[in-house]
Amino acid sequence: MPKSINVRVTTVDAVLEFPIEAKASGKQLFEQVTKTIGVRETWYFGLQYVDNKGYMSWLRFDKKVVDQYVQKDQHEDVYPFKFKAKFFPEDVAEELVQEITQHLFYLQVKEQILSEEIYCSPEASILMASYAIQAEFGDYDPSTHQPGFLANEKLLPKSVMNQYEMTHEMWEERITAWYSQHKGMLREDAELEYLKVAQDLEMFGINYFEIKNKKGSQLYLGVDAFGLSIYEPEDKLSPKISFPWGEIKNVEYHGKRFSIMPTDMDRQSPDFVFYVSKTKVSDLIMQLCMGNHDLFMRQRRLDTMEVQQMKTQAKEEKARKLGERERLEREKQARQQAEKKAFDLEERLRLLEEENRVAIQMRLESEKTIELLQEKVRIAVEEAQVHARKNLQAEDEIRKVRASALKSEEERLLMERKAQMAEEKVVNVLHSTQKREWETAELKRELEEAKLVRPSVKSQTSGETSDAGLNLSISSNQSAAVGTHPSSPEGGSTPHAEMELMASDDEDVEELSKQLEMESKDYIERSRYLAEQLNALKTQMEDMKVDEKKTHNDVLHEEMVKQGGSKRKALQRSKSGTQKARIAFFEEL
Numbered sequence: 145m146p147k148s149i150n151v152r153v154t155t156v157d158a159v160l161e162f163p164i165e166a167k168a169s170g171k172q173l174f175e176q177v178t179k180t181i182g183v184r185e186t187w188y189f190g191l192q193y194v195d196n197k198g199y200m201s202w203l204r205f206d207k208k209v210v211d212q213y214v215q216k217d218q219h220e221d222v223y224p225f226k227f228k229a230k231f232f233p234e235d236v237a238e239e240l241v242q243e244i245t246q247h248l249f250y251l252q253v254k255e256q257i258l259s260e261e262i263y264c265s266p267e268a269s270i271l272m273a274s275y276a277i278q279a280e281f282g283d284y285d286p287s288t289h290q291p292g293f294l295a296n297e298k299l300l301p302k303s304v305m306n307q308y309e310m311t312h313e314m315w316e317e318r319i320t321a322w323y324s325q326h327k328g329m330l331r332e333d334a335e336l337e338y339l340k341v342a343q344d345l346e347m348f349g350i351n352y353f354e355i356k357n358k359k360g361s362q363l364y365l366g367v368d369a370f371g372l373s374i375y376e377p378e379d380k381l382s383p384k385i386s387f388p389w390g391e392i393k394n395v396e397y398h399g400k401r402f403s404i405m406p407t408d409m410d411r412q413s414p415d416f417v418f419y420v421s422k423t424k425v426s427d428l429i430m431q432l433c434m435g436n437h438d439l440f441m442r443q444r445r446l447d448t449m450e451v452q453q454m455k456t457q458a459k460e461e462k463a464r465k466l467g468e469r470e471r472l473e474r475e476k477q478a479r480q481q482a483e484k485k486a487f488d489l490e491e492r493l494r495l496l497e498e499e500n501r502v503a504i505q506m507r508l509e510s511e512k513t514i515e516l517l518q519e520k521v522r523i524a525v526e527e528a529q530v531h532a533r534k535n536l537q538a539e540d541e542i543r544k545v546r547a548s549a550l551k552s553e554e555e556r557l558l559m560e561r562k563a564q565m566a567e568e569k570v571v572n573v574l575h576s577t578q579k580r581e582w583e584t585a586e587l588k589r590e591l592e593e594a595k596l597v598r599p600s601v602k603s604q605t606s607g608e609t610s611d612a613g614l615n616l617s618i619s620s621n622q623s624a625a626v627g628t629h630p631s632s633p634e635g636g637s638t639p640h641a642e643m644e645l646m647a648s649d650d651e652d653v654e655e656l657s658k659q660l661e662m663e664s665k666d667y668i669e670r671s672r673y674l675a676e677q678l679n680a681l682k683t684q685m686e687d688m689k690v691d692e693k694k695t696h697n698d699v700l701h702e703e704m705v706k707q708g709g710s711k712r713k714a715l716q717r718s719k720s721g722t723q724k725a726r727i728a729f730f731e732e733l
Contacts, residue, residue, distance in 0.1 A: 149224040153177050153191065156251035160420045161222065170212065171205035171263070177227055184454055185245045187439065190230035193223075199424050202230060202431055207499065227289065228252060231435045232349030234369045234443065236339040241454045243332050243461070250279070250335040253342045258301055263348045263381065263697040266304045266685065270315075273299035274322035274342050279334035284324040294319065303695050318685075330469065332462075346381040346701070351432055353425060355418040361733050365418065367432045372404065372416075373718060374730055381700050382709070384733065386718035386727040387416065389440040389732045395433045397426040399713060407721045413723040 148163040151173065160180060164173055170191070177188050191203040195213045202211060203225065229252050232240035240246045255260045257269070264272070276299060281289065294316045298667055305315065326334060348366040352375070358361060364375040366383060371392065373383035387404065400423060404416040420426050447455070510529040515521045566587060694702075706716070722730075 150220075151209070152217070152220075152222045153225045153227050155181065155227045156248060156255065160720060164209070166210055166423045167208055169205065169208055170203040173209055173225075174203065174205060176299070177554070181227070181243050181248075183242070183248070184450070185242055186239070187435075187442070188229050188231050188245065189227060189248075191225040192228050192230075193225050195424075195733055197424075198392065199422070201424070201428065204431075231439055232237055232343075232369050233439070236338060236343050238301075239443065240336075240339075241451065241458050246332060246335055246339065250338055253339060253348070256343065258298055258347075260301050262342070262345055263701065264301060264304070264342075264345055265343060265698070265701055266307060268341060268345070269300050270318055271322055272338050273319045274326060275334045275338040275341070277323045278326040278329050279331045279338070280329070283327045283329075289320070291316065300640060303693075303698075307690055307693045307695075307698065309690060310688055311684075328473075330465065332465075344711055346714070348711075352380060353420065353429055355730055357733060359731065359733075363418075363733060365429070367429060367436060367645050368716060371434055371436075373715070374733070376733070378696070379700055381697060382704060382714045383718040385721075385730055387723070387726070388717055389721060392437070395437075397430055400426060400427055401550055406727075408723055414471075414727055416727050418730075475620070478553070485564060485590065521580050 147166040149166050150161065150163050153160040158181075160177065162176075163198055164176070174189075174191055177191070178184075178189070185188065193201055193203060193212075194215050195201050196215045197213075198215075203209070203214075209223065214225075217224050223505050223618075229249055230247075236246070236249065240249060253262070254272075257264045258273070277294070278299070280292075280297075291313065295312065299319060300315065329337070350366045350373075353365045353367070355363050355365045359718070362377050364377060364380060366373040366375055366380075369389040371390075373386040375383055387406070392404055393407040396403050396405075400420050402418050402420060406416065407412045420429070479648065539637070570695075719726075
């Protein structure tokens with residue numbers, strides 16, 4: 145039985161561990177991994193490992209695995225590898241065909257951005273985070289994606305969050321505002337949109353290496369899908385000079401010396417020469433140059449049958465998924481309509497039940513009110529009967545008083561007549577008395593001799609006078625009695641004037657005929673559509689920015705944006721001038 149070794153291959157979303165033959169080549173291991181994962185666009189990927197000297201290396205396909213000095217995991221006796229994208233496309237939308245390829249690139253680039261291996265501006269970070277949320281959670285649903293649903297998600301680089309005085313809730317609010325605008329976007333489309341934004345980042349797809357020119361100046365070499373670029377140590381965003389792959393004829397190295405031959409037909413341009421610190425670095429740069437140049441040439445040739453087949457299958461698969469999504473969307477809409485109809489019916493039933501409950505309650509209250517009113521009517525009737533009896537008694541008393549008053553009036557008139565007769569009698573008596581006194585005086589003078597018979601005459605006269613005085617006194621008393629005739633028991637007032645009208649103390653009964661108006665409103669927001677662009681978002685966040693916490697790359701990026709620059713413009717500017725002039729500029733750095 146052939147001897148075997150154990151290998152562990154870690155992808156961005158899985159770990160594969162299996163044995164292979166000890167004599168297996170790098171190509172055999174790579175093909176086994178790609179078949180297991182299902183990747184057909186194998187030219188973008190490679191197996192990365194750390195050698196026994198601690199250097200990061202890529203597995204060579206033409207050598208055996210055990211002959212490439214892979215540092216074993218001594219604890220588990222396995223050879224560890226990482227399956228990663230080694231080469232990046234110029235245009236992700238045009239060149240990445242398979243969905244699995246896009247997904248692997250998406251996960252790797254996302255990890256590089258969050259770990260700040262690739263610089264990303266704050267506003268671009270928020271937009272890309274919204275695509276990442278769309279890819280992971282699907283369409284935004286306010287009822288499901290409540291505040292706090294991103295609490296455990298790492299979506300932004302730490303340096304971005306440190307630049308602003310914003311809470312996690314405020315970051316979530318801004319990301320969700322963009323996320324809500326991606327409704328209807330498939331997962332693979334969201335991941336592709338993420339990569340479209342990422343490919344415009346200045347450090348996307350670039351491998352940096354420390355180099356020196358002939359003067360010994362410390363510089364950086366950038367190798368990517370577009371060519372070779374030179375950067376100053378303090379600025380990895382904007383290249384100083386660049387050499388596209390179309391301008392490079394040959395690349396070779398001898399030890400630490402790297403030489404690039406331009407495609408200058410007149411041979412007026414010298415070779416582009418730089419130096420690295422280790423021969424191992426030269427070998428790694430050579431691998432990347434060869435692979436990127438092959439991709440550059442591949443994109444400028446007709447697609448192979450394999451690529452054409454993959455593109456056709458990808459289109460058919462995408463069309464199938466779109467059709468499936470449309471079908472599911474129709475079913476979802478039909479289900480939502482049915483649920484809405486059922487909800488409306490339930491709501492209508494609830495309203496009817498509520499109206500019925502209110503009507504029953506109103507009826508009960510009405511019955512209570514009617515009973516109360518009937519009781520008040522009964523009491524009012526009894527009071528009316530009491531008042532009626534009192535009225536009858538008062539009328540009877542009035543009749544008695546009136547009858548008594550009539551009788552008193554007759555007696556008064558009779559007494560007045562008697563008094564008048566007595567007065568007349570007194571007047572007559574006075575006249576008679578005066579006459580008698582005169583006669584008496586005459587008799588005294590003439591008949592002094594009649595003294596013996598005078599008492600008898602006086603007695604008779606006095607008796608008559610006393611009778612007259614008695615009659616007068618009686619008459620006066622009778623007259624006083626008539627003058628002080630007592631009033632009626634009601635003090636001279638009529639019974640009707642004495643009776644007071646009763647005022648009801650009860651409050652008015654509220655109207656029971658008022659109809660209940662119930663209106664239902666839909667307070668659930670179906671979607672949040674915002675018309676803001678990235679610059680509006682940047683302006684909105686500017687007030688909360690802490691300038692002291694800006695990174696060096698933030699300052700460089702802001703300066704480039706102020707000057708109207710971008711990755712494409714910077715690359716185009718770095719390619720300007722003749723090859724000879726660019727090489728001379730490099731030597732003077």
